[in-house]
Amino acid sequence: xxxxxxxxxxxxxxILALTAQHVVLVAVSTFLAAAVGIPLGIWLTRRPKLxxxxxxxxxxxxxxxxxxxxGFLLPLPLIGGIGxxxxxxxxxxxxxxxxxxxxxxxxxxxxxxxxxxxxxxxxTPRQRLWWVELPLALPVVLAxxxxxxxxxxxxxxxxxxxxxxxxxxxxxRGIAIVDNRQILAGAVPAALLALAADGLLGALExxxxxxxxx
Amino acid sequence: MTGNGAVPAVEFHEVRKAxxxxxxxxxxxxTVEAGETIALxxxxxxxxxxxxxxxxxLLDPDGGRVLVQGKDVAAEDPIALRRKLGYVxxxxxxxxxxxxxxxxxxxxxMLGWDEERRRRRAAEVLAMVNLPAEEFGPRRPxxxxxxxxxxxxxxxxxxxxxxxxxxxxxxxxLDPIARRALQREFLEWKGRLKxxxxxxxxxxxxxxxLADRIAVMDRGRLRQIGTRxxxxxxxxxxxxxxxxxxxx
Numbered sequence: 001x002x003x004x005x006x007x008x009x010x011x012x013x014x015i016l017a018l019t020a021q022h023v024v025l026v027a028v029s030t031f032l033a034a035a036v037g038i039p040l041g042i043w044l045t046r047r048p049k050l051x052x053x054x055x056x057x058x059x060x061x062x063x064x065x066x067x068x069x070x071g072f073l074l075p076l077p078l079i080g081g082i083g084x085x086x087x088x089x090x091x092x093x094x095x096x097x098x099x100x101x102x103x104x105x106x107x108x109x110x111x112x113x114x115x116x117x118x119x120x121x122x123x124t125p126r127q128r129l130w131w132v133e134l135p136l137a138l139p140v141v142l143a144x145x146x147x148x149x150x151x152x153x154x155x156x157x158x159x160x161x162x163x164x165x166x167x168x169x170x171x172x173r174g175i176a177i178v179d180n181r182q183i184l185a186g187a188v189p190a191a192l193l194a195l196a197a198d199g200l201l202g203a204l205e206x207x208x209x210x211x212x213x214x
Numbered sequence: 215m216t217g218n219g220a221v222p223a224v225e226f227h228e229v230r231k232a233x234x235x236x237x238x239x240x241x242x243x244x245t246v247e248a249g250e251t252i253a254l255x256x257x258x259x260x261x262x263x264x265x266x267x268x269x270x271x272l273l274d275p276d277g278g279r280v281l282v283q284g285k286d287v288a289a290e291d292p293i294a295l296r297r298k299l300g301y302v303x304x305x306x307x308x309x310x311x312x313x314x315x316x317x318x319x320x321x322x323x324m325l326g327w328d329e330e331r332r333r334r335r336a337a338e339v340l341a342m343v344n345l346p347a348e349e350f351g352p353r354r355p356x357x358x359x360x361x362x363x364x365x366x367x368x369x370x371x372x373x374x375x376x377x378x379x380x381x382x383x384x385x386x387x388l389d390p391i392a393r394r395a396l397q398r399e400f401l402e403w404k405g406r407l408k409x410x411x412x413x414x415x416x417x418x419x420x421x422x423x424l425a426d427r428i429a430v431m432d433r434g435r436l437r438q439i440g441t442r443x444x445x446x447x448x449x450x451x452x453x454x455x456x457x458x459x460x461x462x
Contacts, residue, residue: 117307120270121321121370122296135311 007181008188013168022166025084025159026152026193029062029091037096038141041103042129051104052105058097062111068154069093070162086154087164094155102144106137139209146201153194157186167193220248221284223378223410224269229266229278238264241435242278248377249410252439253405253421255457256431262414265431266380268381269412270296282378297321300371300379300409304386306363308355314340314366315351321374324414339369342403360390365399372407381413397423418461429456 008015044083064072067087069090074080079089111134134141160168170186173179223247231239238261246252253280254262268280271292280287287295309317318336323395327335334391338348343365353364364384397420404411404424415421420429423441429439430453438450449455 111307113303113305113307114309116272117301117303117367118309120272120296120301120303120307122293122324123320124293126322132309 004181008185011185013112014184015189018167018169020158024147025087025164025166026158029088030095030149030152033092033099034145036080037099038103041100042107047109052149055101058100061093062097066158074162082163084164086162087159091152091155095152098144098147100141106140107133110136139205142205142208146198149197149201150194153190153197157190222246223248223283224259224412225281226414227279229251229275229280231275238434242434244436246410246412248410249408250426251424252411252412253425253428254431255418255428260431261434262431263382266382267381267413270299270301272329273364297325298376300376302367302381302384304383308366310355314353314446317366318369318373325374330378335373339372343369354429360388361396364409366397377409379409379411381411383414391410400424422461431456
């Protein structure tokens with residue numbers, strides 16, 4: 001154990017730099033997925049007929065094996081190629097479903113009596129969205145962000161396969177030279193990152209939902 | 215009844231409304247005079263809630279006309295129309311993420327009143343429903359009892375001083391003691407405020423207690439409208455007689 005710890009300590013600069021890369025990959029892709037997925041989820045609540053096919057499509061995309069998706073994206077112009085950009089696009093695609101689905105479900109889960117009161121009192125659709133629906137759906141939307149982030153942290157280790165960097169670099173290198181210490185040097189920080197993100201975003205979620213119950 | 219030539223608060227003229235081919239209102243006609251309280255009563259599915267929602271355009275009629283203070287609601291902007299009609303629903307529909315004061319101030323805020331005026335008015339209406347603003351204003355809805363939440367709903371509806379109040383089973387979800395307390399308060403401020411109230415209920419006792427006139431509905435039509443004495447002494451048909459007998 002202490003041998004492993006000293007191994008980590010010797011490689012700390014390498015590990016820290018790759019962790020930073022990893023965080024950037026996840027942060028950028030999750031942010032972009034939220035920027036697209038949340039408004040799209042809201043829009044779907046206004047277009048019930050489109051909701052099923054679009055959520056279904058997002059679900060199907062989710063089932064594409066991640067390594068295969070990275071492979072599919074590589075030859076594409078603009079978004080493809082070796083490097084972080086392709087990885088971010090792939091991670092964005094996977095982060096989209098939880099964000100889309102949770103935003104959609106969160107808004108639809110708001111008590112219809114409250115939505116009707118908001119309309120009946122004379123709120124415009126925009127006021128109703130910003131004052132009532134989004135604040136009340138926020139805990140569910142935050143849960144979507146949490147799930148998307150945690151999933152992305154795990155998936156981003158595979159991004160190293162297409163040269164995007166991140167903690168996956170250590171794991172792939174470790175596998176190639178059959179060095180468990182090096183695999184762990186990538187896997188342990190990735191797991192810790194996922195736990196930290198889950199704990200942090202979970203705490204935010206609980207704080208938001210505490211005072212929202214009727 | 216006013217009878218003084220004032221414009222009626224709400225009028226329904228031969229209103230028809232169907233959902234999925236099933237008629238819910240079928241030639242419904244009713245006039246609510248300024249300042250009077252009318253109870254709309256009938257068995258569930260008789261169209262009473264539908265009638266109420268046609269007034270603030272949560273629904274639009276398939277045929278006939280609905281007038282508020284002499285003006286056809288179809289010609290009015292629904293948002294502006296709703297802001298001048300008080301609306302109270304069962305279980306309040308209180309916004310759970312806002313404190314009591316924010317709930318009560320919501321319509322004045324949409325109407326662009328300044329903060330000072332909103333505060334003053336919120337304190338006034340909260341006092342009217344026996345929830346002193348200093349004590350209850352900062353509270354969250356989940357810290358209130360069912361009866362208190364319903365009071366907030368009433369205060370919110372009264373905040374912008376609308377001439378017409380629409381109430382959809384406002385006391386239906388309360389326990390008998392809380393319901394009686396709110397009914398007593400209703401009679402108190404009703405006497406002072408002189409508002410036209412259209413109250414949907416399925417409880418004939420409540421209708422007798424609160425309303426000046428009672429409109430008995432069945433299958434989308436008005437069976438009889440009259441005072442308590444009219445309904446008790448001169449019921450128009452067996453349906454009305456049966457409804458009245460349940461309350462006595």
